[in-house]
Amino acid sequence: MKLFYLLMVTITGLWLCYGVIEMPRWGSPNSPASVHVSPRYIEQSMAETEVPNMVTAVLADYRSYDTFGETTVVFTAAICCLLILSATRGRKES
Amino acid sequence: MMDFIVNNFNYFIYVLLMMVGLYAMMAKKNLVKKLIGMNIFQWSIILFFVSTGAKLGGTIPIIDASRELTANQYINPLPHVLMLTAIVVGVGTTGVSLALLLSIFRRFKTLDEDEIVRKLR
Amino acid sequence: MITSQESIIIKTLSRFLIPFIQLFGLYVIMHGHSSPGGGFQGGVILGASFILLVISFGYDEVKKRFSKRNVMLLTCAGVVLYGAIGVVCQLLGGNFLDYAVLPISQPRSMGMLGIEIGVGLTVMAVMVSIFRDLLTY
Structure with a gap:
């Protein structure tokens, strides 16, 4: 079977x-x-967003709605972790 | 042939990493080893994306007054942005999968895939 | 669960290092505009400093500051700060997250700083939260 994989x-x-x-x-x-x-992004970001770091300009200005989604995903991961662990803990004690 | 491999060595490294991760995800029986394989797979893709942004002769994408502001002078900032968020989301998914593995271990007292499938029957 | 190992070297060294790590994390968040850095990176550095605190001093000593309520409040505060800046931009007549309408000097730069702080808070609290959940299980 290992050979097949x-x-x-x-x-x-x-x-x-x-x-x-x-x-x-x-x-x-x-x-x-x-x-x-x-x-x-490279040629216009300084004129349009006033920050020299292009990565921050793209992350927080051009694609800020996307970053909002990413922040929500990370937040959801924390909630999931909390809920999974507290749910199974309760089942074990009962 | 040798020229082709030397010129594109970075892509072959990512393919190799991806094969390691894929093999670990398929062949290993321990669920933690499967998770490690998934992380190796994910990192091969992140490295691939970062390498597509590289430009010979370009500097980091922070505006430098001593350089002229043309596209050839700076490396591509877009893959860095996308992978920056992908790394943090990867930490989140790893945390959730570790939590799931903990609750699986608490219920079945093992992390071996075959034993879990046998106990589920 | 991690308990204190009573190693004087580790305790002294981490007591010395943690303030500098946190200062560097704040620097990375605040100077995300002009130098390499930003909310995600600074948040991870801050979260790592708290994890170092827990693994060097033991969870029992720092339990009071890592209550579930505090950590969750910080996590929510980051997301709410991010969304609130977007909604404020909408109320002032612009699009969602269109910083140009904010009534301050250099509105785009300052708006970005605000959401970087929000992202940093969320990422820091999520790191601590996941670590704490896995630790106290």
């Missing part, structure tokens, strides 16, 4: 290696991820 993992790995053929080289300034929306 190893085979599956190797097939997945080779499949992903096949995908590497079309990936851009590391550090290429013209890679698809760097030409679509990020030049605008």
Whole structure:
């Protein structure tokens, strides 16, 4: 059975290696991820948001609604942890 | 062939990490080891995203007065933003899964997958 | 549950280090605009300092400050602060989380600082909360 799992993992790995053929080289300034929306963030964020740190500008201004969702997710994780542990504790004592 | 591997070594490292994580998630019987495998898988994807933002000759995405303000002078800030939140959410999911594992252990007195399935029947 | 091991080296060193770690966490939150940092990173540093406090002094000594009510209040306060800034922007006539309408100097920068503080509070309290839940189980 272990051999079967190893085979599956190797097939997945080779499949992903096949995908590497079309990936851009590391550090290429013209890679698809760097030409679509990020030049605008880099060139305009100082004029538009008045902060020099672009990561904070994107995190807290352009995508602040997204960050609100992330904060809610982290908050929900804490509530889940609390509820799961206190629920099973009560069952054990009863 | 050798040239191809050397030029794209970073992608092969992420594929290797992902294979380690996937194998741990499938083959290991202990649930904590499965969780560790899931974290390795997650980190391979986070490293992949961060590496797509790199630019040769670029600096960190904080505006430096001595450089001109063009896209080639700074690395891409977008993957950093997305992965920053992904790391913190990853901590949250790890905490919730550890809590679930604790309650599973308290109920079944074991973390072995086969024994839990046998006790559930 | 972690109990105190009575190691004088660990206790003295963490008593010396924890204020500096917390100061650095506050610095990372407050200077998230102009240097590397921000709410998530500073919150994690602050949470780690509290976890260091618990694992070096034992949970019994710091139990009073980590009551379920206090930690949950801090967690909620962060999310509410974040949402409240958005709603205030709406009430002043802008969009949700559109800081430009806030009636202060440099409104965008200050609005971002406010929500970074909210995120930092939430992340710090969530770290402490998850650790405390797993510890006292």
